[in-house]
Amino acid sequence: MVSGTANVKVRFAETDAMGVVYHANYLPWFECARLDLIEGVGLSYERLIEEGFHLPVVEVHVEYKHPARFGDEVEIRACIKSKPSVKMKVEYEARANGKLLVTGYTTHVFVNLHGAPVKPPREWTEKLSGKFAKC
Amino acid sequence: MVSGTANVKVRFAETDAMGVVYHANYLPWFECARLDLIEGVGLSYERLIEEGFHLPVVEVHVEYKHPARFGDEVEIRACIKSKPSVKMKVEYEARANGKLLVTGYTTHVFVNLHGAPVKPPREWTEKLSGKFAKC
Amino acid sequence: MVSGTANVKVRFAETDAMGVVYHANYLPWFECARLDLIEGVGLSYERLIEEGFHLPVVEVHVEYKHPARFGDEVEIRACIKSKPSVKMKVEYEARANGKLLVTGYTTHVFVNLHGAPVKPPREWTEKLSGKFAKC
Amino acid sequence: MVSGTANVKVRFAETDAMGVVYHANYLPWFECARLDLIEGVGLSYERLIEEGFHLPVVEVHVEYKHPARFGDEVEIRACIKSKPSVKMKVEYEARANGKLLVTGYTTHVFVNLHGAPVKPPREWTEKLSGKFAKC
Numbered sequence: 001m002v003s004g005t006a007n008v009k010v011r012f013a014e015t016d017a018m019g020v021v022y023h024a025n026y027l028p029w030f031e032c033a034r035l036d037l038i039e040g041v042g043l044s045y046e047r048l049i050e051e052g053f054h055l056p057v058v059e060v061h062v063e064y065k066h067p068a069r070f071g072d073e074v075e076i077r078a079c080i081k082s083k084p085s086v087k088m089k090v091e092y093e094a095r096a097n098g099k100l101l102v103t104g105y106t107t108h109v110f111v112n113l114h115g116a117p118v119k120p121p122r123e124w125t126e127k128l129s130g131k132f133a134k135c
Numbered sequence: 136m137v138s139g140t141a142n143v144k145v146r147f148a149e150t151d152a153m154g155v156v157y158h159a160n161y162l163p164w165f166e167c168a169r170l171d172l173i174e175g176v177g178l179s180y181e182r183l184i185e186e187g188f189h190l191p192v193v194e195v196h197v198e199y200k201h202p203a204r205f206g207d208e209v210e211i212r213a214c215i216k217s218k219p220s221v222k223m224k225v226e227y228e229a230r231a232n233g234k235l236l237v238t239g240y241t242t243h244v245f246v247n248l249h250g251a252p253v254k255p256p257r258e259w260t261e262k263l264s265g266k267f268a269k270c
Numbered sequence: 271m272v273s274g275t276a277n278v279k280v281r282f283a284e285t286d287a288m289g290v291v292y293h294a295n296y297l298p299w300f301e302c303a304r305l306d307l308i309e310g311v312g313l314s315y316e317r318l319i320e321e322g323f324h325l326p327v328v329e330v331h332v333e334y335k336h337p338a339r340f341g342d343e344v345e346i347r348a349c350i351k352s353k354p355s356v357k358m359k360v361e362y363e364a365r366a367n368g369k370l371l372v373t374g375y376t377t378h379v380f381v382n383l384h385g386a387p388v389k390p391p392r393e394w395t396e397k398l399s400g401k402f403a404k405c
Numbered sequence: 406m407v408s409g410t411a412n413v414k415v416r417f418a419e420t421d422a423m424g425v426v427y428h429a430n431y432l433p434w435f436e437c438a439r440l441d442l443i444e445g446v447g448l449s450y451e452r453l454i455e456e457g458f459h460l461p462v463v464e465v466h467v468e469y470k471h472p473a474r475f476g477d478e479v480e481i482r483a484c485i486k487s488k489p490s491v492k493m494k495v496e497y498e499a500r501a502n503g504k505l506l507v508t509g510y511t512t513h514v515f516v517n518l519h520g521a522p523v524k525p526p527r528e529w530t531e532k533l534s535g536k537f538a539k540c
Contacts (some may be wrong), residue, residue, distance in 0.1 A: 012305075013298035013429060015422035017475055022418050023192045027159035028283035035282075035341075056202075057158045062195045070422055071305075148292050148433035152285035152340055161282060163418035170417075170476075205287055206440075213415075293462045297429035327428045330467045337461075 002128055003079040004037025010072045026076075026102055027060065030092045033078035034106070035089070037115035041127040051121055055088070055108045062104035072096040083129040086110055086117045137263055138214040138259075139172025145199035145207045149229070152180070155202035161237050162195065164251045165227045168213035176262040186256055190223070206232045219265040221245055228263045271363045272398055273349040274307025280342045290337035296346075296372050297330065300362045303348035304376070307360070311397040321391055325358070325378045332374035342366045353399040356380055407533055408484040409442025409489070415477045425472035431481075432465065432505050435497045438483035442495070446532040456526055460493070460513045467509035477501045488534040491515055491522045 003039040008029055020047045036046065048055060068074055074096040081091060094101045110120045119125075143164055151157040173180065183190060203209055209231045216226060226240045244257045254260075278299050284337065286292040318325060338344055344366045351361060358378045364371045380390045389395075413434050421427040427515060443450065468494060473479055479501040496510045515525045523531075 009302070011298045012301055012421055013427050016417055017420035017422070017424045018189070018191070019422045023195060024159045024418060027162075028281045031282055032279070054153070056153070056199065058199050060158060060195070060197045060199075064191065064193050064195075067191075082153035144437070146433045147286055147436055150287035151282055152287070152289045154287045157283050166417055167414070179299060235453050279491045288459070288461070293465060294432035297432075324423070326423070326469065327471075328469050330428060330465070330469075332465045334461065334463050334465075 002037060002041060003077060004033050004035070004040050005078070006036055008032065008074050008076070010068050010070050010074060012070050015070050018067075020069055023062070023064060024125055026062055026094060026104070029074065029076045029094060030078065030090075030104060030106060033076040033092060034090050037078045037080065041124035042122060048121065048124070052113050053118070053121065054111050054113075054115075056111065057106055058087075058109050059107035060104070061106075062102055064102050066099045066101050068094070068096050068101050074101065080128055084120055084125060086119060088120070088124075088128070089115045091115075137172060137176060138212060139168050139170070139175050140213070141167035141171055141211045143167065143209050143211070145203050145205050145209060147205050150205050153202075155204055158197070158199060160237070161197055161229060164209065164211045164229060165213065165225075165239060165241060168211040168227060169225050172213045172215065178259060178262055181257070183256065187248050188253070188256065189246050189248075189250075190240050191246065193222075193244050194242035195239070196241075197237055201234045201236050201238050203229070203231050203236050209236065215263055219245075219255055219260060221254060223255070223259075223263070272303070272307060272311060273347060274303050274310050275348070276302035276306055276346045278302065278343060278344050278346070280338050282340055285340050287349050288337075290339055291342075293332070294336060296332055296364060296374070299344065299346045299364065300348065300360075300374060300376060303362060303392065304347040307348045307350065311392050313394060313397055318391065318394070322383050323366075323388070324381050324383075326381065327376050328357075328379050329377035330374070331376075332372055334372050336369045336371050338364070338366050338371050344371065350398055354380075354390055354395060356389060358390070358398070360396075407442060407446060408482060409438050409440070409445050410483070411437035411441055411481045413437065413479050413481070415473050415475050416477060417475050420475050423472075425474055428430060428467070428469060431467055431499060434479065434481045434493075434499060435483065435495075435509060435511060436495060438481040439495050441449070442483045442485065448529060448532055453526065453529070457517050457518050458523070459518075459528065461516065462511050463492075463514050464512035465509070466508055466511075469507050471504045471506050473499070473501050473506050479506065485533055488530060489515075490530075491527055493525070493529075493533070 014021050014025040076094045079091045091105045093103050109117050112118045149156050149160040209229050211229045214226045223243045228238050229236045242250050247253045284291050284295040346364045348360045361375045363373050379387050382388045419430040449533050479499050481499045484496045493513045498508050499506045514522050517523045
């Protein structure tokens with residue numbers, strides 16, 4: 001199973017005047033879990049960049065079910081369910097206090113130094129494939 | 136036409152180590168344009184809250200076409216294309232240097248003080264209806 | 271010794287186009303370490319607020335020695351060196367990779383519900399006194 | 406007089422669960438006013454970097470007098486009161502609704518590509534000197 005997790009404690013800076021986590025602030029948490037997934041299978045963003053690739057975010061989707069509040073311990077789970085080609089999709093769930101807070105996904109595109117979409121390095125397709133269980 | 140705009144100059148704080156605007160930072164800009172739309176038709180969030188409503192974000196979607204960079208002058212346009220009921224959908228486009236940077240939408244739900252979804256105040260349906268031209 | 275710590279892994283969202291952590295982003299980290307200090311001696315912000323107090327930041331000072339970068343594991347240490355009265359001063363050091371990154375302090379004032387400066391609750395002076403070793 | 410200004414409308418993302426602007430969020434505003442000062446005298450960060458210099462923040466100080474809230478129109482004024490040498494100090498005041506909200510300063514150091522402190526380019530000392538009136 002290709003998944004990763006991040007555990008964050010909600011910072012006061014991440015709340016807004018409604019008393020809950022500002023909606024944009026889930027995206028950096030998603031990124032923490034995505035990084036854990038990438039590193040967890042032995043891949044590395046630094047190496048990807050050294051090899052002449054970039055992997056920008058081209059799409060973000062989030063659905064908000066329950067708010068998180070200051071001090072909450074939030075677990076974010078990232079999961080890749082299909083083998084990446086030019087595009088890579090990562091899905092997320094964030095939970096706290098036994099509740100599902102948000103779900104979402106991000107889509108990324110492998111590009112070369114000229115910004116043109118390209119196939120990912122073999123290492124990325126190999127390490128992110130063949131074992132897509134339910135996250 | 137029910138639309139609003141915001142003009143922002145990219146702050147250094149909004150960039151990331153890729154040299155471009157961090158993807159989450161478009162959401163506060165969307166909110167600036169949404170606020171301009173709301174205030175532009177004579178509505179007010181403060182009044183909405185005083186009347187016992189809240190209008191949380193329940194869904195966010197963004198597609199990234201071109202990056203913005205430090206110092207860029209970005210125009211964000213918010214637009215409502217269908218009459219709000221319990222849900223209100225707002226669509227966005229951000230442009231700079233003659234390029235379309237991102238498109239996206241947010242969905243909001245009118246809730247009462249107990250958090251239950253409710254119909255919006257009459258003022259909101261009236262002022263946000265009847266004139267949905269192409270934004 | 272009245273001290274607390276926080277350990278953060280630098281998020282991509284916290285970097286800027288210079289490739290390092292944006293200078294404002296150390297302040298939320300200071301807050302994490304300050305919270306650890308407060309909770310570590312058995313105090314609670316929630317209880318303080320319930321008892322009719324607030325404890326706003328009235329002064330911030332930071333000196334930057336070395337930059338932190340994406341992925342760095344940063345340890346922030348917060349420390350109170352003198353018994354709080356109306357004011358409470360907290361000092362900080364952040365380190366990564368064996369280097370001192372930044373030092374700083376924040377000053378806070380106990381205020382009542384009318385915003386007037388007041389002496390802290392007895393619990394706060396007791397639990398934050400009598401044992402001010404070198405942090 | 407060497408000064409610059411920035412006008413910002415407080416974004417909801419900049420507030421925290423106390424209902425006011427989170428204290429770290431004044432620093433990006435300071436930067437907007439500093440940029441206006443720099444550009445206003447005909448200087449350019451881009452050119453400085455092309456010429457092999459960097460100008461990192463090495464010190465930040467802020468004093469908080471009154472909070473700003475969502476929607477407030479804040480004017481930030483940046484001001485240089487003494488001729489820069491290796492160090493450059495910029496002072497700030499932020500005001501809204503006729504009130505002084507915060508005062509502060511930042512100190513910057515001119516460094517070369519190796520990170521060693523150096524004297525600023527002649528253009529910078531010339532354009533930032535000789536006329537230090539009260540801001």
